Each structure stands twice: as structure tokens, then as C-alpha cells.
Amino acid sequence: MTDGGVRETSPVASHRDAGERLGGAVGDADRGVLDARREAFAVPAEIAYFNTASLSPQLHGVRVAGDAALERRARPWSISSGDWFADVERLRALFGGLVGADAEGVALVPATSYGFAVAARNVALRAGERVVVLADEYPSGIYTWRAATRAVGARIVTVRRETGQTWTEAILEVLDERVGVVSVPNVHWTDGALIDLTAVSARAHEIGARLVIDGSQSIGVMPFDVAALRPDFVVTVGYKWLLGPFGVGYLYVGEQHREGEPIEQNWIVRDGSQDFARLVDYRDEYQPGARRFDVGQRTKFELLPMAIAALEQLHAWQVPRIAAALSELTARIAARAGDLGLDPLPAARRGPHMLGVWLPESVRTGIVAALAEANCFASVRGESLRIAPHLHNTDADVERLVTALAAATPR
Template sequence: MSLIPNQRHLFDIPEDVTFLNVATMGPLPKAAFEAGQRGLARKLRPWTIPDADFFEDTRQLRPLLARLIGADEAGIALVPSVSYGLAVAAQNLTVARGQKILLLEDQFPSNVYTWRRLAAETGAEIRTISARGNQSLSEALLDAIAADTGLVACPQVRWTDGARIDLAAIGARCREVGAALVLDLTQSCGAMRFDVKEVQPDFMVAAGYKWLLGPYATGFLYAAPHRREGRPLEENWITRAGAEDFSRLIDYTDRYAPGAERYDMGERSNFALLPAFRASIELILGWGVDRIETTLAHRNRALAEALNARGLQVGPETGRGPHYLGALLPDSAPSDLIQRLRAEQIYASKRGNRLRITPHLFTSDTDVERFLLALDSMLG
């Protein structure tokens, strides 16, 4: 598979800026910014907005999001955040008193607090899974899934260090014991292969502002076929059958639009955010997620070798997301390392005792050289 050439020209990133922090927030491509501007401009003259525009952006976006994860369009709902999508999932899953809800150690808070509430409301028990010794996170989680497991909630890669989870194996094990599987793919969707047919989660959610390169407050939820008749968080008008006919909206109906659309957030027809989000998704699909993953893996393979050679331990590629590096910092690392890097226009992040390094297709060889030289200077 051919590598994607550098795509910096599609982003507004100055040459003297080294941005290695997509895991915190991905930059909006120029095309997405321009699409958002055009969309927002419609609101200057609302009398020019036809009723159909309340539906057109979502009609175009939903199948694109489905393509990203190998899903059918009817399984996609539009949500503003991971916490919203997880709340939808929690409202439509049943766990019994004494059953276990399995979470990973150091899992992102939004994918913890939701399940703590569910456990408190149902009498289920939270069990936090960590790896021991040479055990991988996937192995630890697989070993923990048992007959008393009611639900597993996890990512594809852990946000702190990029540790990779074998979701196909986890999904198969959940089906064996009858446990529900809920996924947060915010740190992998758009940069790493995923197919719902292989994993078969009950629900999956991803925020749009990281690896999907979209605006903040965008995202999507996938609901499995047997989870599409549930109860939405909101009872809004636009997800009802026949909502396209504004003249008949007072003919109230209990019927929803088909599929997972019932779970859409209220005011989903955002005239600025949705066109921008769609432009970003079209760009990702044009590159191809497989090629994005291969290209980022190639870049990070060399960078991981350079970091390991400097004593900043990075896990093997088989155990981490290929787009994601979490370098273990020495005890002697300055506490203000991130601030020192920023002073040099180099942007990464620190999570725990690891330096999180997440480049993208706009990252150049010059960026990597600047970053490594800065580390050599700052870490002594």
C-alpha cells in the first residue's frame, strides 16, 4: 500500500510550528473551515434557508460516517459529544445487580462517569482492569470477561499511552458470555482501521474534533441493529416520522424516523458545524483510513526508534495504536517540559509520566528533527 505524501498544504500550519498533538485536538483542514464559513453565512439571511436545508446536511453526512466504520447508514446518529452518546447507550442497556461493568485502568473520564452512574442506579459493580507483568491490556481484559460480566466499556487505544485493545477478540468474548460492548473510538476513528462487522459492538461513539479533524461539538454514535428501537435522550421534533413537512408538525406522532436517527441530538441541523464536519470526513475518506494508518505507522516507527535510542521507552507497535506514541519520561525530566516545548513552537502533551506524541499527515521530517533536537536539549 502506497504512503500518502505530506499534506501540510491542506492545513493552516506555519512552517515554524511543529504540531504533534492531534490526540488533544486535530487541526481543521482549510476546506472544512471554508465549508463552515459558507454554512454560517446562511444564517446572515435566514429567509434564504429553505426548509429542506434542515435535513440536507445530515442526509449527506450520515452515509459518510457509516463508510468510516463499515456500517450501514441506518445505524448512525449525530451527537455533540462522547458523553452524550454514552448516555444514550447507558439508557438503553440493562445490567443486573451484582453484574460487573468492566473498565480499563486510566480510561478517559467520560467513559467512566457514565458507568459509575449506571452501576449506582442498578446495583452493578464497577471493575477496573489493569495489565500485570508482561500481560497486555487486551489479555487482561479478555481474562476478566466472565459469566458475571454485564457490560464492557473500552476504547480501541488508551488515551494516555496509546495501548491497543484487540476489539475483535473482545467482541467475540462478550458475545460468548452475553455481555454488552460499548466503545469510545475518539482516539482512533479516522486514523486506525475499524469495522463494526468484525467487532459487533452494541454501541460505538466517536468525537469529531480529534482524529476526524472536525469542529468541536461534533461526533457520531453507531447503534447495532438490535439497539435501534430504544429510548432517545431527547424527544425532539426533527427525529419524528414526517418531520420534513413543516406544515404538519402539529400532527403529533409517536413514530420516530427509521434506524438510529431517533438518537440524534436536538438542533442537529447546525448550518456551520455540519458542513465543516462533512468536509473533514470527505477528506479522510479520500485519503483512505487504511492508507492513513499505514502512513502514520511508517512515520511513528522511525520516531519510536529515535525515542527509544534516547531512553524514552515507547512500547512495541504490536501493543499500541500505530498512530500513537506514549514515551515514558525519565524521572529527571523537567516538570515544565510541555511549556518549554511550547516556547519553541513545538506542541505535544503529557499524560501521567508519558510524553504523548501524535503527528498526522501534515508532519514533516523537519518537524521531527526540531522535536528531537529540542528533547536532546531539554532532557540533557
């Protein structure tokens, strides 16, 4: 189903094809690592939680790290000057490893809006240029580009799909030499509809446009490689598919922008800031790489250990294997939803981890409450019920979801 109530018409890809396309099928060795991951998450047995795209369930390991961080913070006399930097650099490297970057390209930000603000300040948008965005996209980027285009006399072009058209096809149609910035996600946040970033990146570079990617609904659960995509900026939050806490987000900055202008001036990103005794020897020089774009108070003694624990777990599970496992799970849910006469987004047109199920308005308005009555939790975004599982979800969860859907959507 597309935005505006238009349903997709492409055939449904096989479950195996979807798995191979998005990271390979889950083999027997993988199953030993990924099966029965429920115990890693703080989700009670009677809860079927399918809303990771809104807020991730908490890993027990993240909670343990948070408790230990609070204990350390309760003893400020035990915190050394080196501790202001150690966790920051560990986290920077861990995130870089998830997207194919080294630590030099990663800045720590508090929210997508902050990352978009950095991007808007440094893409050198000019009067008359166009900024391409998607219809019904998440608001943070839209508001940023509205302000940026107003400031210089540029304009926003909002991409909408025609009947049977993919997002990728619709985006490529509008990319010409008038476009200065292409600002797109990997999947649409409302229903998981897939955007082929490889094709979009190739065209953006061909016309000389800057590429800004919102990875909030894909990084950590879909393979992502900045070396292949060559984006100017990539921003993502940490509390969804990266399984971490609020207030810790990430910004990848292309090498061509790392001498750019940050949106705030704070002391800790300056060259020599490790020497606390000389902080009043004010310096104009920044620390190397993308560190100049870090938010002030980036250290966050209470939160960074939680974010580190989350990213370490993702590295252990391995993103391609997570993607393949969730691709199989969403394929099963889609098949069951189809048996109920519902309209799930076809496998060939969605990410591995999110399933949009189009619902008529008469059902849509009450579906979330009806599911919650059955201890089953998902969300409605746009015209779709958005089902967003993770490795905590079990066959029993799927049965609970299907039963609740059957009761709430009579044929």
C-alpha cells in the first residue's frame, strides 16, 4: 500500500528471496546465536511487543550497565579526567563499526533534529536549489529543511508515489541538476517501505547533489555501508533499532565536511581539552575528524555505558544475521495477515524488520487499543498498522498478534 491509500501491485517475493536480498538466509549456525533471544530482553512472557520502531524493548545487559553507571556517578570522586573521554571514544568506534566507518567520521548527537541541523548548516544550500524529501516523512528533517530553504531562497520538492510505483522510482524521477540535497531514509517510517539507497546515491552523485540519510529506522537492523553509499551525512537515534537509551544519537559526517561549522561551541571538542588545567588557554582548533560536531555534555556518565552495552550486543549478534532472522519473521506475519484478508506491504518492497499492513479507516482508529487489550503492542502510522518486531519476539507472540488482529478486523 502506498501513501494516500494506493495499494502496491508487485508480486510478493519468496521468503527465501527476501532473506538473501537483505543479508542471507538464517543458517543453522546463525540459529544457535539468534534463536531464543527473548531472555536477553526485559519483556514479560505475556507481552507481545511489536513496536521497536517507536521505542526498543530494553536489553537486560543495558539495564545492568545503566545501574552500574548510576553507582559510579554516585561517587564523583572516583571519576577521573580520562573518564570524560574514554566512553565517548569507545561508543564512537562501536557505531562506526556498524556503518562501515572509522571513529573519525562519527559525531555524538542527542537527537535526529540536531544531526539534521548540522547537515543543513554544512551542505552549502544555495538560492534556487531544490531539497528532495519524501511525502509523510518523519517531521524532524522536514522542519529542518523548511527553515534551511527559507533562509537562502531554495525550495522543497516532496516526492509522492503513483499507483504501483516504488519510492525509489519516484525519487529517481525528480533527481535532476536543479537538486542540491537529497534527504531520504532507508525505509519509510510509516510502513517499512524500502528505498534503494544504492540507486539513489548513484544518481545524487551523478547530478552533484548532497546526500543526507536518516537511518533511524534501519541502522542496527539492516546492513549499512557508508563506503558504498558515500553520503554527506547520516543521522540516527539510539533508542530504536540500536536498542539504547534516549539522549544518545549518532551522526556520520562525510570526509569532505569534517572541517565544517558546528552548530554550537563547546569546550570539550577543542584541541587539548583533555588537559583540564589548561582549559582557559582558549583555542580555536578542534579535535580531529567529526568530533567538532559533538553535542556539549556528550559524556553523559549515566547513559553512555548503556549505549555501549547495546551496540556491543548488536556487534555480537551481527546486523546481517538480525536482518535475515527478522525478514523470516515478518514474512510469516505477512502471510498470516494475508490469510485474514488484510493487505500487508509485499516482501520485495519492504525492509526486513518492519511490516506495514494497510487498514481501512473504520478499523484503523481502534486497532491499537484493541491489540493492547490482548497485551499485544504495535502502532498506527499513516494508513498502516506498523508491525516492528525484534529478536525478542516468539512464535507465541505471532499467534497472539494474529488472534488479536482476527478479532479486531472481522471480514
